[in-house]
Amino acid sequence: MSKQRQQPEKTTHTCCDVGVLMDPAFFKALCDPNRIALLDRLAQCPEPCTVTELCCCCDVDFSVVSRHLALLRDAGICHAVKRGKQVHYSVNYTDLAARLRAMADAIDACCPSGTGECNDVHTNKPE
Amino acid sequence: MSKQRQQPEKTTHTCCDVGVLMDPAFFKALCDPNRIALLDRLAQCPEPCTVTELCCCCDVDFSVVSRHLALLRDAGICHAVKRGKQVHYSVNYTDLAARLRAMADAIDACCPSGTGECNDVHTNKPE
């Protein structure tokens, strides 16, 4: 796929998408070092991991790991499947990559050259 | 190494890039609604904005806006240029989009199909 720079042919992002796509809640889920460590660990595992397996990747209590994973799950970044008494966590890679790429596209579509020239300028002066 | 399935020809991201590229500090800079509002406002402006101009886009004290902008600047997301007694802020669009796209690429390169199959598995057990 050759989307990027001098605007995408298919994606039709505009300036206004920047504020919509860049969701603070999404970033909040990713702004903790331990959560990134968990995602990193999950990314390196060929198959979903249990909470116990993930515990070794960050030096915090076991309950804390559980909570971080629940947060990532609630943010739509992870996926949890209960199998017996274990819960297997995995990353929604497709969705996560798509969200990040959509933001990049929106930014590119807005000011692709970085010259300060916007493609979709609507300087809404509030009040 | 035989990473790669149907992913980008040029980018050579691997699993290990996920943890490196996904910097918590970067996400921390973006996890505040007011900062996103500021970025959104900047994205909609054809040219760099002053602190005063940006103040109207979020309902907080003026000193707070200044602080948010300084934080975005320190995170490498914004750029500040002093002109006379005003400081003009602009977004490093190119860099911001590149960082987001690099993350998306790294994730795709790792588990592009979302099947749970990794291309580059190196389960590094930390200590």
Add this chain to the structure above:
DNA sequence: TGCTCATATGCGTCACTATGCAACTATACC
């Protein structure tokens, strides 16, 4: 020089978040 405007910074406060421990729930196995 003194004043004003634009912005940055010090400081105290409040709210939220991460954390660890303990208690709880749920499942599997005896």
Add this chain to the structure above:
DNA sequence: GGTATAGTTGCATAGTGACGCATATGAGCA
């Protein structure tokens, strides 16, 4: 049913971040 294992949740605490106010800095102008 009783026990062990896996994970979640309640609670208290410490740390961090956002905020507003007051003040400082720095540039332009009379």
